[in-house]
Amino acid sequence: MKSSIQFIFQRYWNPYLVLVMAGILSALYFGLTSTVWAVTGEFTRLGGDILLLFGVDISDWQYFDMVHLQGTTWNRPDGWIVWGMFAGALIMVLLSNSFKIRLPQQKRRYVQGLIGGIIAGFGARLALGCNLAAFFTGVPQFSFHSWIFIVATGIGTFFGAKLTKTRWWKGKPSLIRGNTQPTQLKKRIIQPYVGGVIAALYIGLIIYFFVSGQKLLGLGALFGLAFGILIERGQICFTSAFRDLFLVGRSIMAKAIIIGMAVSSILTIIVISIYDLTPITQIAALSTFVGGALFGLGIVMASGCETGMMYRLMEGQILFLPVFVGNIIGATFLAYAWDHLGVYNVLVKSGTKINLLDTLGPIGAISITLLMLGGLYALTVFGEKRYQRKLAIKRGMSIHAS
Amino acid sequence: MQAKLEADFTLDLRGESCPYPVIYTLETLEGMNKGELLQVITDCPGSFRNVPEEAIAHGYKFAQDPVKNGQEYVFHIYA
Numbered sequence: 081m082k083s084s085i086q087f088i089f090q091r092y093w094n095p096y097l098v099l100v101m102a103g104i105l106s107a108l109y110f111g112l113t114s115t116v117w118a119v120t121g122e123f124t125r126l127g128g129d130i131l132l133l134f135g136v137d138i139s140d141w142q143y144f145d146m147v148h149l150q151g152t153t154w155n156r157p158d159g160w161i162v163w164g165m166f167a168g169a170l171i172m173v174l175l176s177n178s179f180k181i182r183l184p185q186q187k188r189r190y191v192q193g194l195i196g197g198i199i200a201g202f203g204a205r206l207a208l209g210c211n212l213a214a215f216f217t218g219v220p221q222f223s224f225h226s227w228i229f230i231v232a233t234g235i236g237t238f239f240g241a242k243l244t245k246t247r248w249w250k251g252k253p254s255l256i257r258g259n260t261q262p263t264q265l266k267k268r269i270i271q272p273y274v275g276g277v278i279a280a281l282y283i284g285l286i287i288y289f290f291v292s293g294q295k296l297l298g299l300g301a302l303f304g305l306a307f308g309i310l311i312e313r314g315q316i317c318f319t320s321a322f323r324d325l326f327l328v329g330r331s332i333m334a335k336a337i338i339i340g341m342a343v344s345s346i347l348t349i350i351v352i353s354i355y356d357l358t359p360i361t362q363i364a365a366l367s368t369f370v371g372g373a374l375f376g377l378g379i380v381m382a383s384g385c386e387t388g389m390m391y392r393l394m395e396g397q398i399l400f401l402p403v404f405v406g407n408i409i410g411a412t413f414l415a416y417a418w419d420h421l422g423v424y425n426v427l428v429k430s431g432t433k434i435n436l437l438d439t440l441g442p443i444g445a446i447s448i449t450l451l452m453l454g455g456l457y458a459l460t461v462f463g464e465k466r467y468q469r470k471l472a473i474k475r476g477m478s479i480h481a482s
Numbered sequence: 483m484q485a486k487l488e489a490d491f492t493l494d495l496r497g498e499s500c501p502y503p504v505i506y507t508l509e510t511l512e513g514m515n516k517g518e519l520l521q522v523i524t525d526c527p528g529s530f531r532n533v534p535e536e537a538i539a540h541g542y543k544f545a546q547d548p549v550k551n552g553q554e555y556v557f558h559i560y561a
Contacts, residue, residue: 092531180553182525185497244501253493253506260492262523262551315528320500327501328508328536383499392499395527399499468539475541 088313089176089272095333098314099340102307106217107347109303113157113296116221116360117307118213119165119386120204120411122158125149127412142424143205143415157300162390164304167282169312169391171305174275181396186251189383193399196382197389197406198413200375203236205414206423207371208362210386211318211379214372218362219341219453220348222445224434225364227452229372236376237322244327244380312391319379319388325460329467334460342453349446352437365431367423382406487545487558489521490514496525496554503529504536507559511542514561519545522557530555 106117128149131138138144153159173179184190204210207229209218215233218226243249282305289298310316314336321337324330352359362368379385382403384392389407393400417423436445493510495503503524511520524533534548537559545558 092527178527178553180525182499183497184499185495186502189499244505250502250505253495253498253502253510255510256492256494257490258492259489259521260494260523262556263496263554265552315531317500317528320528320532324501324504324532328504329539330532330536383501397499397526471540 089172092315093310093313095314095316095336096339098310098316099336100343102216102310102316103220103340103342103344104347105303105306105310107220107344107351109299110217110221110348110357110360111351111355113299114357115157116213116217117161117303118158118209118217119162119390120201120210120407121147121213122153122156122162123201123386123408124205124411124415125156125159126153127408127415129153130408131412141415141419143418147415155294155297157296160297160300161304161307164282164301164306165308165311165387165390166394167278168305168308168310169394170308171275171279171282172309172312173391173394173396174271174278177269177271179271179394179396182398184399185254188249188251189399190402192249193382194402194406196378196380197403198378198410199406200378200382200385201407201410201412202414202417203371203374203376203378203410204386204407205371205411206427207232207368207375210375212387213360214362214368215318216337216341217344219449220344221359221361222345222349222436222449223359223361223364224436225362225368228364228368229375230456232369232372233376234322236373236378237319237380238326238376240377240380241323241326243377244323308391311387312394315391317384317388319383319385322376323380325463325467329464329471331460331464335457338453338457338460342450345446345449345453349437349442353442359435359437361433361435363428363431364434365428367427367431370427378410487519487521489558490518492521492523494523495529496523498524499526500528500532503533507533507537507557508540511537511540511559511561516561518561520557520559520561522559523554524557525554533557 128144207214214226214229286301321333389400389403507522543560549556
C-alpha cells in the first residue's frame, strides 16, 4: 500500500503513459459530448466576461458570437474543463506535498511571462486553438488546420529557443563559491490534508452536477479534473516538447505527445464511425500559420503554454500568474482585432474548413494522419541525433584542446 | 541525511522555472574545471527530472543520487 501511494504521489508518471491516457480520455470525451478537450476558447470567453463586467458593449464583436459567449464560466462545460484542470492539478500538487510559493529570482521573468502570454494567447485564438484544439485534440479530429498549426508552432518555437539563449534574455544565475544551506524542512505536513478536503468538495460538486441533471457540466468537471491530474503528474509540457529539442536535444516529451495523438486518432475514428458524429473542423487559412508561429514564439517567451501554465501556477510558480493574465489579454485582443482591425478579412476569409475525413474518406484520413505522425516522430529522432552528434564533436574538441 | 559533500560552487536556482535550471546548470558545468563539484538547488518540479537527465545526457557524472529536500531538490554534479 505504502509503495503504491509513493508511486502515485511521490513520483512523476511516465509521460508516454500519461499522454496515451489523455489521448484515450479526449476521444472518449468527444464521444460523450461531441466537443473536444480545449482551453483557450474559454480564455476568450473569460475575457468577454470581464469586459461585460466593466460595462463594455461587446454585442457587435463577431468573435464572441463564434465562440458562443453565453452564460457565465460556471455554466459552460468548457469552463468546467478549465476549472477542473486547475482543481485536478492543485489536488495532486497538495497530495504530493509539493506546493511552494516560487518567486523568480530574475525580475525580468515577469515581463517575459506577460508579453509571452499575450503573444501566445493572441496566436492561439488567431489559429482557433492552442496545443489542444489545434494540435493534440485537433489532429485526431482530422482537421487539416492542425497540420499547418504544428509546422508553424515548430518554426515559432525555434526562434523562441534562439531568444532564450541570448544573454540579455536569460540573465545570470546566482553562482556562489562553496556550499549553501538548503531550506530548512518544515516538520508539520498539512498539504495532503488540504488536498484531500479540496478533492472531496470537488467530487461532491461533480456528483451534484450529475444528480441535478446537468450532465454536460458534470462531464466537463470530471474530464477537466482527469486532464488536470494527468498533466500535473506527467509534467506534460507542450512548450518543452518543441523547445527542448532545439535547446538541449531532449525528445521524450515530443515523442510521448506524438504517440498520444496516434492513439487518440485511432480511437476517435472508431468513435466517429460507430456513433456517426461530425468531427470538429476549423478554418485552415493564413491565420492558422501566423497564429501558430506567434503561439510557438509566445509559449517559449512565457516558459509555458496554456496548459503547462495551469499546473505550474498550481505548484505555486508565481511567474505563471502574469502568463495567465497575458493569455486572457491576448485572446481578448484577438477577439477585438478579428473584425475591428480587419484580421478576419486579411488572414482568415480566404481560408476554408478542410477535414481529411471528407476529402480522403476514413481509411485515407487515418492512414495519412498516422503517416504524418510517423514523419514527425522521425523528425524528432533526427533532431535529437543531430544535437548529440554536434555535442560529441564539441566535447571531442575541448578534450583535444586541453 | 546524506554525507556532507564539499561543493566548489553552488547554483541557487530556487524560483527559476524551466528551462532555465537546465540551461544554467549545463552552462555552469561547461565553465568549470574538470573534476570540480557543482551543487545545484532547484524548486521547479520540472527540473527534478530534466536537470539530472540532461546533465547525464551531456556526459556529466553525479557525486550522489539527487536529494529531495521538501519541495526542493539538491544535485551534486562533477564538471
